[in-house]
């Protein structure tokens with residue numbers, strides 16, 4: 001079949017896989033080729049069990065795969081034949097050298113830029129899909145124009161706003177698609193080519209265009225604002241615990257103000273995921289680079305409250321369970337950083353597990369999608385940890401349950417049966433406030449939510 005244009009995506013992860021599957025699904029006249037350096041990931045994308053769990057993803061991959069959607073490891077060939085190259089490689093927090101623990105690690109990004117330069121034989125549009133520090137497109141352009149091969153590369157910024165767990169819904173019906181381009185004739189032409197793709201399913205008024213720098217910065221700022229709401233409500237949750245106010249009631253009362261809105265106001269054990277922390281730290285690093293220390297301190301506070309909230313959760317467990325967890329069995333309900341994903345990157349469950357092991361507790365971890373990742377995250381820990389599929393089996397014989405992930409499953413379990421199988425007194429620490437606390441208390445549990453007075457039998 002003759003395709004209108006050939007798209008390549010470098011990086012077949014949580015962003016590259018679903019975004020390209022959606023483009024291929026909605027635009028059969030484009031050939032969409034997704035490549036990665038990781039051959040296992042690619043073979044999973046070609047198999048019946050995709051490498052990531054995301055509701056609705058199987059269906060769109062199956063519909064487009066082999067028709068106009070292809071996954072493979074031949075990056076060189078992919079670059080040669082592509083007209084438009086999306087780059088969605090990982091950009092984690094740097095762990096070494098200058099900016100360690102703060103700045104974005106751009107090594108994967110730069111390797112990709114150099115490979116594009118090396119393999120290209122014709123002009124290309126390069127689309128930044130990864131989340132990058134503002135001004136990265138400039139660095140990209142400098143690399144791409146570092147030889148005099150005469151090939152023109154036009155760099156666009158098109159950050160991805162999907163949330164894991166709702167990626168397919170978010171991609172199908174996005175609040176907005178943001179495209180940043182240079183304001184030159186060539187920049188605007190490239191921008192229009194990208195708009196043409198999205199227009200296949202996204203209403204025109206939701207496709208917004210800016211200069212490249214606004215686009216790059218907007219992605220960091222959007223994540224910083226989202227995380228800031230969670231840290232704000234979590235900061236107030238501790239005050240509720242001291243004053244007998246209830247954070248759920250406070251959130252509702254505050255969120256009903258239409259200027260504030262109700263989303264992202266659920267108190268919890270803290271936010272996780274591969275993006276919020278790294279993007280805020282990246283923003284903080286940028287602010288410090290430009291000498292804006294007050295601005296940097298303000299945003300850094302969002303991450304600090306989040307760390308504090310995770311620490312506080314474990315300290316509350318310790319205090320409630322008579323100041324010792326040594327030898328006690330603690331069952332974690334959920335390990336993913338949120339519901340409907342198997343992703344555990346930066347999950348609060350990792351911090352909580354490590355701290356519980358430091359207290360010499362014995363861990364029993366259950367999760368419907370994240371057990372393999374959990375095993376990997378905790379593989380360096382010396383301590384007693386078991387990974388158990390069935391939540392009833394995991395809870396049996398435990399002294400306490402800690403709900404770490406808001407999977408629907410955990411609000412629907414037969415807690416009467418669970419209580420009967422546990423060590424007494426039985427404790428439940430609901431890090432997501434999803435269970436029916438009054439009912440649990442009636443069953444016999446000592447119940448501790450976040451930002452609420454505990455319900456105890458002593």
Ligand SMILES: NC(=O)c1ccc[n+]([C@@H]2O[C@H](COP(=O)([O-])OP(=O)(O)OC[C@H]3O[C@@H](n4cnc5c(N)ncnc54)[C@H](O)[C@@H]3O)[C@@H](O)[C@H]2O)c1
Pocket residue numbers: 010011012013014015016035036037038041075088089090091108109111112129130131132160161162163164274275
């Ligand atoms: N995960 C999210 O929810 C989300 C949402 C919006 C934006 N983002 C951003 O998107 C980017 C990608 O995130 P992700 O979660 O998909 O990461 P990921 O780690 O799941 O995927 C990145 C993939 O890139 C591959 N890769 C790395 N270097 C490569 C190279 N040189 N050539 C080919 N492949 C290479 C890796 O093997 C990996 O499979 C990040 O910048 C992230 O901040 C992520």
